[in-house]
Amino acid sequence: MVSTAKNTLTLKTKRALQERILDDATKVGDKLPTEKALALELGVSRTTIREAIAALRADGLLEAKHGVGVFVSQKLDLDAHAVQGSDSFHFSASMLDILELRMAVEVHAAGLAASRRSWAQEEKIWQAADAFKMAFANNDSTEEADWAFHRSIAEATNNEAFREFFDRMGLAIRPWRAPQGAKLGTLITPPYLSKSIDEHDAICEAIATGDVERARECMKNHIGRSQMRFRGLMRGADENDLETSNVLDGEQ
Numbered sequence: 001m002v003s004t005a006k007n008t009l010t011l012k013t014k015r016a017l018q019e020r021i022l023d024d025a026t027k028v029g030d031k032l033p034t035e036k037a038l039a040l041e042l043g044v045s046r047t048t049i050r051e052a053i054a055a056l057r058a059d060g061l062l063e064a065k066h067g068v069g070v071f072v073s074q075k076l077d078l079d080a081h082a083v084q085g086s087d088s089f090h091f092s093a094s095m096l097d098i099l100e101l102r103m104a105v106e107v108h109a110a111g112l113a114a115s116r117r118s119w120a121q122e123e124k125i126w127q128a129a130d131a132f133k134m135a136f137a138n139n140d141s142t143e144e145a146d147w148a149f150h151r152s153i154a155e156a157t158n159n160e161a162f163r164e165f166f167d168r169m170g171l172a173i174r175p176w177r178a179p180q181g182a183k184l185g186t187l188i189t190p191p192y193l194s195k196s197i198d199e200h201d202a203i204c205e206a207i208a209t210g211d212v213e214r215a216r217e218c219m220k221n222h223i224g225r226s227q228m229r230f231r232g233l234m235r236g237a238d239e240n241d242l243e244t245s246n247v248l249d250g251e252q
Helices: 002-022 035-042 046-058 078-083 095-116 119-137 143-155 160-173 190-208 212-234 239-244
Strands: 062-065 069-072
Touching: 002 035, 002 046, 035 046, 046 062, 095 143, 095 160, 095 190, 095 212, 119 143, 119 190, 143 160, 143 190, 190 212
Parallel strands: none
Antiparallel strands: 062 069
């Protein structure tokens, strides 16, 4: 109950800060007040402010400059963005909660795909992985290719519920990502995307060889890395620490 209340308070604080960012008086490049000032203004602890700021940094709306402060890096209505194209559904849960949900669904989906995929479905998974590589090489947004990759695995389960889950949830269960040519959020960076290419290939190989347990493990590592990085952000880790972090057994 304490954890649930804490998560709710952090979410409310995040929304309050997001409203400040979206206010017409706030411009890209503006510096936020100090943690102490925000805590007094919103009536919460500095720890809650720190967690809310970390979440908004991961969303790409804020940028922290060591020794200087926290600045507005983009103005984007994340709630509206999440609703668009997803049957007007969106989660109010934190990204960590959403990643935990994806872990449960997609690890099982990868295992089912390894045992049930057709040749055509396997080819579609490879094509999506190749499209991700091409987008990254061309410095284009990888978001749609990444989603197509995960969606194609759900389709290869040959279980309509998995396919419907992805189709209905849409943007609501994936982190918002800036195009690579634009300013990236701290969570999604070029080194992160480069590593994702290797992880996609490992997942493809496991599915193609029908190795159910390997497919599950590769998907677990793939999503688990996002979980670890997001936890790092919540703890205030810098980008170098995030890039070198590994998925540890039991952390999922």
